[in-house]
Amino acid sequence: MSVDELAILKNSRRRDANCAHCAQPIPEGRRDEYCCRGCKAVASLIRAASLDRYYDLRRGPGVPIGELPSGPRDRKWLAPIKEKLEASEGGERVALDLQGVHCSACVWLIETVFSRYEGGHLEINPTLGRAELFIPSDFEIDRFVDEVEAFGYRVSAASDKAESPESDKLLLRAGICLALAGNGMMASVAIYVGLDEGIVYQWAREIAFVCAMLAVIIGAPVFVRSAWQGIRRGILHLDLPIALGMGLAFVGSAWSYFVEGGANYVDTLTVFVALMLLGRWLQTRVLERNKRQLLADQGLDGLLTRRIEGDRAELVPATSVEPGDPLLISPGDLVPVESTLIGSSASFSFDWIDGESRPRTIEAGGKVPSGALLVSNEAVRIEATESIESSMVFSLLSGKREREENERALAGLPQNIGGYYVIFVLFASVASALIVHLIHGDLILTLESATAALVVTCPCAFGIAVPLAYEVVQTQLRRAGVFVRRPSLFDRLGNVEKIVFDKTGTLTTGLLELADPATLDSLSESERSILYNLAARSNHPKSRAIATALEDRGESGLDTSLRAREIQGKGLELEIDGAVYRLGEASFALGESRGARELADDGNDLVFSRDQSLVGAFATAESIRPEAREELKRLERDGKELFILSGDHRARCLDIAEELGIDASRVFGDHKPEDKARFIEAHDPEITMMIGDGLNDARALQTALCSGTPSIDRPFTASRCDFYFISPGLEPIGRLFSRAKRLAKTVRTDLAIAIVYNAFAVSLCAAGLMRPWLAAILMPSSSIGTIAYTLISLRERRSPWRS
Known part of the structure; x- marks a missing residue:
């Protein structure tokens, strides 16, 4: 057994340690009681705010927080709301969308935070992810939003979400039909046990038939519409035999009611x-x-x-920007169009454009590309040099992914399963009628046999057990932090042979960390305190890497009386008792000296100095997701071919690939967004999964057979993917494949059970032995048996798997 296989075997043994916040397994390498920094930060806030009851109200494990975004967030959407509040007299109604509200404990936590503000009323609809605030004009809504987001939730202005989701409409239809079924069954049972004449018999017969007729009128359009849409696309999915079965069974029941004076099979149909x-x-x-x-x-x-x-900065839609327009970009803002930087230099992040994890400094007069994010602490002015229609942001965001695949496809079954089932239903009905006619020569008995075959071969057990199987699997995935957005994903996962990963933000966390945290040990306690007070005052990812490393050591005392000065593009400066401390690039911290050049050549990208004398030198590196190497090895053992496809320099991609054990021949760097899409097109897109997180991945995500993302901080990417995950590692990808495989096996077994049941039922029809009361017993019994098997086969027999 190889060294890698031994490591995987060792790490794959389940540990009993779970995160103290979300109760999910703690990845290897974490030295505290949390699965990620996000959970640790949120748990500390909950305790500090005396909100510990949150854990008592939450039922079962929560979902991991992941890495909380550092630096300022885009709050431009709040400006119109604040203006509306200030102009109001007495108060205003404000609607907000919430992301991450999973349970009643989440609702309680947000309501408790709100209750600590004076005045106002809050109503939360967790189903819609919507909060309705009734607040006075002086309500500090920006502070309230900051507090809510500090607990790991995301807030934005209310969108045009449908107030009545499709599931609510289906539930209403199902509820009405279940009530009709109950009434119809009571009337039919009376007939089955001997009621066969008189006014009560007529009432029972009419009630049973009317219930069946109303049920078909209410329920059948859902399946007829879906089946017709599938036929128009050349796809015969399972809704076709369901719709056909409802229609033909109702015709047979109507014949029995109007011609024969009975009410055969109407209860079963309902x-x-x-x-x-x-x-x-x-x-x-x-x-x-x-x-x-x-x-x-x-x-x-x-x-x-x-x-x-x-002399004003007006908030406008980015679509109205024209060349020559002067724009004000605040920290955390996205640059909508290519522009020229006016005034002083500034630092921008380009990871969403080219995958480069380290920010770059742009001097005054330089070009700022569309899609860059300002990471400096101060707002800057830029002048647009193009319209939004010519920008990269427009080309990546203007088109939504519209799949033409069969969204009713079932995992593990042929795409046109509905067509085969229709042929079987029609053949069974005709064959039963012919056999009965040849044996008995009775037209009425022949029509009853045909009707019975149509009713009993309807895919009832299959139609309820399979959706239940999907519900169970997706609920299990949700608990593990994996969210499926398209039902056909489970069908497509069986075809995936290649997985292409973006680097920055996907294989890595998108954050920088100290390459060697032990370098902090060479500093005295007072020097580490000063270093933290410098690093914590900057949003630059390199400074955040030092601040995070010190916080992990428990050395995070922030002295609010100190005032640090940021020199754009160079670093930070702080004066204490006449001594000047600097943190930044070597030439800034030490001056233009030979020692500074040597430190830079040795890979130290941050230098800490006192009066231009060296105190400490640090190298930063991209932070790889926890247990990523083990998870990728597991995917390779399962037969998946892994690739890295990044806009970052290939040399950096190779460093990450070496650490993760991915062959250099399958590493591709320096790829622009259009290059990524062409790569997927040229490398078997019909068997390829793409995992990415940035704007530069959008086209490639749309090109691949299926796609996923760990990025939910901005909805641009996740809304274009088949699934997204929020756990800190890559374990959700392997879990998704394993659950899809198990789901496919269960669905195939459900189909086998349905075939055996239908063969038995059709045999009874052909022999002329099927009776309405027997059909009323057989159909529910087969459904209950199939549902029981589905639940047993998909139950989680032990704690969730982890590497």
């Missing part, structure tokens, strides 16, 4: 419609919940910027 609607509701509900966990992606329409008009 139950069938109700169960099919219940199954469709189960299938729709989880997907809607997963989609609503994210803030709405408003695309370009939701992208705002500040245009300088006279």
